[in-house]
Amino acid sequence: MSEPLNSGTDSHSYSTLKALKKKNLGASVSTLQRLVEQLKLEAGVERIKVSQAAAELQQYCMQNGCNEALLVGVPARSNLFREPRSCALL
Numbered sequence: 001m002s003e004p005l006n007s008g009t010d011s012h013s014y015s016t017l018k019a020l021k022k023k024n025l026g027a028s029v030s031t032l033q034r035l036v037e038q039l040k041l042e043a044g045v046e047r048i049k050v051s052q053a054a055a056e057l058q059q060y061c062m063q064n065g066c067n068e069a070l071l072v073g074v075p076a077r078s079n080l081f082r083e084p085r086s087c088a089l090l
Contacts, residue, residue, distance in 0.1 A: 065071050076082065
């Protein structure tokens with residue numbers, strides 16, 4: 001079990017700990033301010049049920065699947081990564 005920070009009997013270690021806290025306070029405050037801003041942004045996001053999100057994702061995939069190159073493939077003429085048939089220098 002950990003002891004409270006100020007329970008030490010050595011006054012030197014307590015004052016050193018206090019100084020370290022003050023030294024790191026600026027970084028902690030800025031970190032906490034960024035955290036608060038991030039939490040405010042996340043609190044403003046509209047929440048939806050997982051079932052609704054899954055249904056919308058499924059509908060999107062069905063509507064846009066015909067345009068997805070990984071599903072339908074890439075036409076040979078427009079494939080930039082195909083092997084060249086002849087030497088490009090000739």
